[in-house]
Amino acid sequence: xxxxxxxxxxxxxxxxxxxxxxxxxxxxxxxxxxxxxxxxxxxxxxxxxxxxxxxxxxxxxxxxxxxxxxxxxxxxxxxxxxxxxxxxxxxxxxxxxxxxxxxxxxxxxxxxxxxxxxxxxxxxxxxxxxxxxxxxxxxxxxxxxxxxxxxxxxxxxxxxxxxxxxxxxxxxxxxxxxxxxxxxxxxxxxxxxxxxxx
Amino acid sequence: xxxxxxxxxxxxxxxxxxxxxxxxxxxxxxxxxxxxxxxxxxxxxxxxxxxxxxxxxxxxxxxxxxxxxxxxxxxxxxxxxxxxxxxxxxxxxxxxxxxxxxxxxxxxxxxxxxxxxxxxxxxxxxxxxxxxxxxxxxxxxxxxxxxxxxxxxxxxxxxxxxxxxxxxxxxxxxxxxxxxxxxxxxxxxxxxxxxxxxxxxxxxxxxxxxxxxxxxxxxxxxxxxxxxxxxxxxxxxxxxxxxxxxxxxxxxxxxxxxxxxxxxxxxxxxxxxxxxxxxxxxxxxxxxxxxxxxxxxxxxxxxxxxxxxxxxxxxxxxxxxxxxxxxxxxxxxxxxxxxxxxxxxxxxxxxxxxxxxxxxxxxxxxxxxxxxxxxxxxxxxxxxxxxxxxxxxxxxxxxxxxxxxxxxxxxxxxxxxxxxxxxxxxxxxxxxxxxxxxxxxxxxxxxxxxxxxxxxxxxxxxxxxxxxxxxxxxxxx
Ligand code: SF4
Numbered sequence: 001x002x003x004x005x006x007x008x009x010x011x012x013x014x015x016x017x018x019x020x021x022x023x024x025x026x027x028x029x030x031x032x033x034x035x036x037x038x039x040x041x042x043x044x045x046x047x048x049x050x051x052x053x054x055x056x057x058x059x060x061x062x063x064x065x066x067x068x069x070x071x072x073x074x075x076x077x078x079x080x081x082x083x084x085x086x087x088x089x090x091x092x093x094x095x096x097x098x099x100x101x102x103x104x105x106x107x108x109x110x111x112x113x114x115x116x117x118x119x120x121x122x123x124x125x126x127x128x129x130x131x132x133x134x135x136x137x138x139x140x141x142x143x144x145x146x147x148x149x150x151x152x153x154x155x156x157x158x159x160x161x162x163x164x165x166x167x168x169x170x171x172x173x174x175x176x177x178x179x180x181x182x183x184x185x186x187x188x189x190x191x192x193x194x195x196x197x198x
Numbered sequence: 199x200x201x202x203x204x205x206x207x208x209x210x211x212x213x214x215x216x217x218x219x220x221x222x223x224x225x226x227x228x229x230x231x232x233x234x235x236x237x238x239x240x241x242x243x244x245x246x247x248x249x250x251x252x253x254x255x256x257x258x259x260x261x262x263x264x265x266x267x268x269x270x271x272x273x274x275x276x277x278x279x280x281x282x283x284x285x286x287x288x289x290x291x292x293x294x295x296x297x298x299x300x301x302x303x304x305x306x307x308x309x310x311x312x313x314x315x316x317x318x319x320x321x322x323x324x325x326x327x328x329x330x331x332x333x334x335x336x337x338x339x340x341x342x343x344x345x346x347x348x349x350x351x352x353x354x355x356x357x358x359x360x361x362x363x364x365x366x367x368x369x370x371x372x373x374x375x376x377x378x379x380x381x382x383x384x385x386x387x388x389x390x391x392x393x394x395x396x397x398x399x400x401x402x403x404x405x406x407x408x409x410x411x412x413x414x415x416x417x418x419x420x421x422x423x424x425x426x427x428x429x430x431x432x433x434x435x436x437x438x439x440x441x442x443x444x445x446x447x448x449x450x451x452x453x454x455x456x457x458x459x460x461x462x463x464x465x466x467x468x469x470x471x472x473x474x475x476x477x478x479x480x481x482x483x484x485x486x487x488x489x490x491x492x493x494x495x496x497x498x499x500x501x502x503x504x505x506x507x508x509x510x511x512x513x514x515x516x517x518x519x520x521x522x523x524x525x526x527x528x529x530x531x532x533x534x535x536x537x538x539x540x541x542x543x544x545x546x547x548x549x550x551x552x553x554x555x556x557x558x559x560x561x562x563x564x565x566x567x568x569x570x571x572x573x574x575x576x577x578x579x580x581x582x583x584x585x586x587x588x589x590x591x592x593x594x595x596x597x598x599x600x601x602x603x604x605x606x607x608x609x610x611x612x613x614x615x616x617x618x619x620x621x622x623x624x625x626x627x628x629x630x631x632x633x634x635x636x637x638x639x640x641x642x643x644x645x646x647x648x649x650x651x652x653x654x655x656x657x658x659x660x661x662x663x664x665x666x667x668x669x670x671x672x673x674x675x
Contacts, residue, residue, distance in 0.1 A: 018399070020498070031284050031286070033245070034245065074519065076398060080637060082332055083238075084242070084351035106348055110351075165223070177359050177360065180360045183360075184360075186217055187361065190217045
């Protein structure tokens with residue numbers, strides 16, 4: 001996984017609460033057996049009209065937000081299904097960080113597993129970023145994962161909490177499985193002490 | 199004196215499964231007793247293993263089943279899967295389980311069914327276990343006093359490789375249900391009320407334990423319905439302490455210990471109850487007596503009303519955010535504020551899913567439907583949660599009652615719960631569904647979903663609109 005120390009980029013504002021993973025990547029696109037190829041289907045039902053033409057009213061389709069690498073949205077982002085296709089789709093679309101006041105638990109875990117930063121800011125902080133991104137298309141922000149701070153060049157700055165282990169994995173680009181496999185012996189000991197129950 | 203500190207059921211299970219040491223501020227390495235997999239979320243995990251040249255550590259603790267993509271048309275002869283990508287996904291599950299030595303219940307297996315239905319049915323789900331599956335409704339298994347939760351594909355890969363998972367210790371929440379449910383009010387109505395009360399994000403970061411006499415009084419099927427929808431309240435897991443009902447349900451099932459060994463196992467399982475005086479991080483109380491049959495009107499399971507109620511006005515909500523959400527949901531659902539719930543008519547009815555596709559649910563639907571006919575403009579479908587359950591229902595003659603009433607009787611799978619197979623809604627179609635998610639487009643793009651109990655769904659199929667099942671006898675002409 002590529003390390004993610006810091007990202008500076010255009011902010012795409014998705015001003016809604018409870019954006020669930022069924023919206024991030026609708027189920028008709030879950031059938032691929034690879035981890036790639038989902039970006040073009042992110043937010044499909046909102047992004048395209050019935051006949052497949054881009055929906056001009058959907059905010060991510062507006063010229064000003066092309067190339068955005070930071071997504072900001074309302075509370076409980078990524079609720080619902082466990083599908084990891086959601087972070088795959090967002091990352092492939094180009095997002096390196098998602099900012100919201102709260103996240104669905106499984107989605108948040110899944111982001112970390114894919115080197116994408118889910119950042120929890122205060123509602124006020126999210127409101128500020130949302131307002132600036134809506135008012136001033138092309139508005140950019142920096143998410144400093146290492147320094148645990150989000151800031152822009154108009155004076156906004158807010159620090160955020162992130163579990164040290166999670167931060168380290170993102171910043172170093174560590175593979176969690178590799179980390180766990182180092183504990184193989186301890187796992188074996190545990191198995192010997194607790195024979196399987198069925 | 200750590201031995202005497204009262205602990206919750208969750209803490210007991212968690213602490214028994216910690217591999218190595220649990221350090222403050224670091225996720226623990228949690229041993230997983232049972233790993234369930236299905237065709238949609240597992241292919242990339244196996245691909246990851248192959249790329250890294252890693253083996254499956256304990257194939258004997260993994261159970262695989264084909265459920266999400268499978269058609270629900272008869273399977274007596276070879277099933278043709280029209281969608282080439284679904285076909286590939288199912289074939290990939292075949293190949294992966296074969297290559298890595300994992301037991302698979304494919305679409306033709308007599309034990310096939312929805313992953314969260316067959317676990318308890320075969321008895322692989324047992325009290326005190328840690329259970330994971332790449333599926334958010336894994337909490338269903340918590341009804342047996344297990345710690346069961348959904349994981350993503352990278353975590354699936356992690357569990358396949360190590361039989362462990364790195365997890366930060368979640369917080370605990372007690373949802374205490376006081377009073378009794380009224381007749382005609384089900385586990386589904388109870389959990390929809392709980393979600394309505396705590397909100398769709400109310401349980402984020404928590405494991406819920408459901409307690410109280412009303413919970414004890416629920417059947418195992420209804421307990422599974424309640425735990426199943428924990429994720430709809432934001433919680434990773436929901437659990438209910440095991441008791442005699444739990445043990446009775448499990449006794450004699452294929453994968454539980456048999457004979458004396460079973461009684462011994464039961465003795466061990468009895469420890470998985472919350473000690474008196476153990477503390478939860480959050481406690482929520484809900485009065486069962488006040489609950490009436492529920493119908494969701496919006497696009498998340500927290501947007502729900504009682505059957506005697508009305509579709510709300512967005513202005514009824516205090517917070518501007520909630521007002522906006524309600525307005526948006528009403529627009530999508532094509533409903534008017536103030537409209538009576540009983541005035542909402544339906545085009546489709548779906549009875550099935552891991553929430554309400556069990557034998558008790560099919561019996562309940564048949565009891566309502568017996569002697570009636572599905573309304574002329576309604577298409578109603580019953581999809582048993584598993585193949586064995588379908589067989590039981592057929593032995594009981596439930597299929598005949600339902601078919602005579604005009605319901606379609608299908609083969610087992612996830613079906614229209616998420617519409618990854620050909621069972622989907624067309625835009626604008628309105629459906630009374632016993633599943634768990636009424637998200638926009640969940641059952642088909644532009645489809646309008648109302649979540650209800652099986653009784654309420656069956657009654658809606660017959661009347662063509664929502665009715666109060668508590669009045670069902672009275673509704674007879
Ligand atoms: S029935 Fe629905 S919720 Fe349950 S596992 Fe299948 S798709 Fe998921």
